[in-house]
Amino acid sequence: MSSERAELARLCSTRNWSKAIRLLDSILARSPSSIHDLCNRAFCYSHLELHKHVVKDCDRALQLDPALLQAYVLKGKALTALDKKEDALLVWKQGYEIAVRDTTDLKQLLELEELVSSVKICETTESSDHVMDASPCDTKVVISEDRVVDKSSTAPTVADTKTVVCEEAIGNSKVSSNGDTKLPNHNNKVENNKVSTSPLKDSTGTQAPKKPPKQDKKNKAKAVKEINGQAEGAANRTSSDESETISLEQTLFATKISKSSKSISLDFRLSRGIAQVNEGRYDQAISIFDQILRETPTYPEALIGRGTAYAFQRELDSAISDFTKAIQSNPSAGEAWKRRGQARAALGEFKEAIEDLTKALEFEPNSHDILHERGIVNFKFKDYNSALEDLSTYVKRDKKNSSAHTYLGLTLSVLGEYKRAEDEHLVGIKYDESFLDCWAHLAQLYLDLAYPEKLLNCLEKAIQIDSRFAKAYHLRGILYHGMGRHRSAIKELSIALTYEGSSIECLYLRASCHHAIGEYKAAIKDYDDVLDLELDSMDKFVLQCLAFYQKEMALYIASKANLEFSQFNIDDDIDPLFKEYWCKRLHPKNVAEKVYRQPPLRISLRSGRLNKQDFKFTKHQTTLLLAADSIGKKIQYNCRGFLPNQRQYRMAGLAAIEIAQKVSKAWRFLRNPKNIAKLVRKRDKLNMSQNRGGYCSTSTLSGSPTSSPNEDRVFSGISLSWQEVYNIAVKWRQVSEPCDPVVWVNKLSEEFNSGFGSHTPMLLGQAKVVRYYPYYQRVLEAAKNIMLDLKYVNNAEDRAIFLTDIEKLKKIEVASSCSDLYHIVGETYWVATRCDSMASQGRRLEGTRITTQNMQVA
Numbered sequence: 001m002s003s004e005r006a007e008l009a010r011l012c013s014t015r016n017w018s019k020a021i022r023l024l025d026s027i028l029a030r031s032p033s034s035i036h037d038l039c040n041r042a043f044c045y046s047h048l049e050l051h052k053h054v055v056k057d058c059d060r061a062l063q064l065d066p067a068l069l070q071a072y073v074l075k076g077k078a079l080t081a082l083d084k085k086e087d088a089l090l091v092w093k094q095g096y097e098i099a100v101r102d103t104t105d106l107k108q109l110l111e112l113e114e115l116v117s118s119v120k121i122c123e124t125t126e127s128s129d130h131v132m133d134a135s136p137c138d139t140k141v142v143i144s145e146d147r148v149v150d151k152s153s154t155a156p157t158v159a160d161t162k163t164v165v166c167e168e169a170i171g172n173s174k175v176s177s178n179g180d181t182k183l184p185n186h187n188n189k190v191e192n193n194k195v196s197t198s199p200l201k202d203s204t205g206t207q208a209p210k211k212p213p214k215q216d217k218k219n220k221a222k223a224v225k226e227i228n229g230q231a232e233g234a235a236n237r238t239s240s241d242e243s244e245t246i247s248l249e250q251t252l253f254a255t256k257i258s259k260s261s262k263s264i265s266l267d268f269r270l271s272r273g274i275a276q277v278n279e280g281r282y283d284q285a286i287s288i289f290d291q292i293l294r295e296t297p298t299y300p301e302a303l304i305g306r307g308t309a310y311a312f313q314r315e316l317d318s319a320i321s322d323f324t325k326a327i328q329s330n331p332s333a334g335e336a337w338k339r340r341g342q343a344r345a346a347l348g349e350f351k352e353a354i355e356d357l358t359k360a361l362e363f364e365p366n367s368h369d370i371l372h373e374r375g376i377v378n379f380k381f382k383d384y385n386s387a388l389e390d391l392s393t394y395v396k397r398d399k400k401n402s403s404a405h406t407y408l409g410l411t412l413s414v415l416g417e418y419k420r421a422e423d424e425h426l427v428g429i430k431y432d433e434s435f436l437d438c439w440a441h442l443a444q445l446y447l448d449l450a451y452p453e454k455l456l457n458c459l460e461k462a463i464q465i466d467s468r469f470a471k472a473y474h475l476r477g478i479l480y481h482g483m484g485r486h487r488s489a490i491k492e493l494s495i496a497l498t499y500e501g502s503s504i505e506c507l508y509l510r511a512s513c514h515h516a517i518g519e520y521k522a523a524i525k526d527y528d529d530v531l532d533l534e535l536d537s538m539d540k541f542v543l544q545c546l547a548f549y550q551k552e553m554a555l556y557i558a559s560k561a562n563l564e565f566s567q568f569n570i571d572d573d574i575d576p577l578f579k580e581y582w583c584k585r586l587h588p589k590n591v592a593e594k595v596y597r598q599p600p601l602r603i604s605l606r607s608g609r610l611n612k613q614d615f616k617f618t619k620h621q622t623t624l625l626l627a628a629d630s631i632g633k634k635i636q637y638n639c640r641g642f643l644p645n646q647r648q649y650r651m652a653g654l655a656a657i658e659i660a661q662k663v664s665k666a667w668r669f670l671r672n673p674k675n676i677a678k679l680v681r682k683r684d685k686l687n688m689s690q691n692r693g694g695y696c697s698t699s700t701l702s703g704s705p706t707s708s709p710n711e712d713r714v715f716s717g718i719s720l721s722w723q724e725v726y727n728i729a730v731k732w733r734q735v736s737e738p739c740d741p742v743v744w745v746n747k748l749s750e751e752f753n754s755g756f757g758s759h760t761p762m763l764l765g766q767a768k769v770v771r772y773y774p775y776y777q778r779v780l781e782a783a784k785n786i787m788l789d790l791k792y793v794n795n796a797e798d799r800a801i802f803l804t805d806i807e808k809l810k811k812i813e814v815a816s817s818c819s820d821l822y823h824i825v826g827e828t829y830w831v832a833t834r835c836d837s838m839a840s841q842g843r844r845l846e847g848t849r850i851t852t853q854n855m856q857v858a
Contacts, residue, residue, distance in 0.1 A: 334363030428823025484647025641771035651736035
């Protein structure tokens, strides 16, 4: 231990901060509760401008000893460097109050008092003077190999040694009585030959710059001469943007660089590279790190810095490569594990990202931000239970992080904890009312739950914050579309597209709204725009495929627009292969090659322009529509997730009225014996005619021979099969919302698979589907009863899996989740509810299939 302390002292005295940090890492790995070593590491971090790490170490130290004054000093300075002056003042005040109660360390007491006073003086100056402009206190370190460029001349001045030139605003320096230049009381001060380089704003705000005395200028000129070997004009060298000066203490330190090891120069270049990354100058940062790595290829801090710059430039593979090399060089570098985890998450490699972030937490178990990162990645990985654990722990430590609260709200929403989810979103908004993502996520929750009033209120507040927030208009468009208010939806979606013109979701939804209200020209234009967009995700590709099918359907409906409603039928007119690919959302290449395409819109409408819609209804029409609306409301599900849709109400009501009219007509006709006798005579006459003429029949929906056209006319309006009754409702549903493919399954192509149909998910992995999860427990019990009764299930290939083993049957009885049942069976399976046939006594028919399959987390 004594040898380690001696080595630590040597590294700090030679300013080799990176190696000192690595040595302290190994010490803290053995003694994580050593508060003085935590402060020592924070001190080293401060010299490398890693201010967030300073704050972390100080927080850990203060958790172990709330009276540790040095931690308050270092944390406050780091917060100041991060431009969080108010937080810094609070920290220093806390430390000062503790120091006043316990004055055992007078030096720390006086330092805290001076820090608190300096901030208060700055606040007073800023509020009283807004006219005079001071030069910002941006201390920058510029590294040059073998040369220093004089900005006053075009020719570079070559020096024999490596030099460090510190650029600092003149107005922010204070001059002591002995002529030495003393920097302001920030982290970027040089004191006792200790240099820290943090870009900060001037704490005095609007204070006018003071002109240095002549003595200081001479000293500065002398200093530059000592470094550059040239004195002429050096003291007066300036640029239009900032003045370049160097203090005596900096001069002495820079002179030592040329005589000491390269480690000091490396650390200064590392510090400058980090500063360039923080300022968004990624190419310059990479150049600095490249220079360091040419000399020391395995320098982990430089690899981490360059990897971070690559990550910001979205060169994620290069970033991961650098972080991997840093880990190989120093396996205990928690920052490298963390950064690689972030880069992998950005690439969608969530499993690997979680592994890296978990490893980072082993080295930094109290790191709040790593816990936050892992919680977000767990959410994206769809491991919602782990996300809940991480984010819940995080918000207990940092209650004011709006991002954490909103992700926790998203996680709770997926897990079905809707009230808690709403509360978390509201807490996030409380701490940052301008956080638009939080407003958007809260609005999405209200949309999922079908709370239109709350949703509209939420979106209105978001728009007040930023009137150009496209997501708010998009969500409002989705709401109006879901409520059957298509014209209002078009207005909102059009506004969203003015701010985000390439949004495929907005374009597709607006196209479907135009399509639904008969504005075919506008609909087809939007569908074409969707097809022309370049895509970056599979979800968007699915929308593009759907746009192809929807455009074809819009052209078809446009060609029938002037016909009576009963004179066309989508199921009979549209090619079965087209309908199948449309329903399955498959790539349209095969359809485009094999299926007849609809003609362009101008050809579809050449028989005559569309009749203008007349919204002036007669008294009888109004009565009919009011009756339809009243009947249609009865289809509304009385549970979460279903919006009240006026358009669907009217559709269902009109369908019900038409069905009632036709069934009533058929019933009245069949009750009259004379009509039945007349009907029999006509049918016999038709049969004789068919036998002589050789009438060729085709297949019906059920596969049996169909009636002839003459027979159809005879039976029209007289008798109705169940399919004819349902077909009325199907047709109304097809035209009421064209973006929903509604077709008869048994009128699809020969490639149709028997297992295809509509799916109603209740549980997707850990996610509870808001609309249907309330039925989950009933369905689970039904599945268990069927399995116990039949003692077999069917697998994905429809082969029977027998469950005759007594132990398996016992496990099925006590199973409490579909996951338990899946593990008992061992593979994807399905069971079907049964219903007794009324036509054939003793025959049992298959009802609803209940399927359990493994959800592979992507």
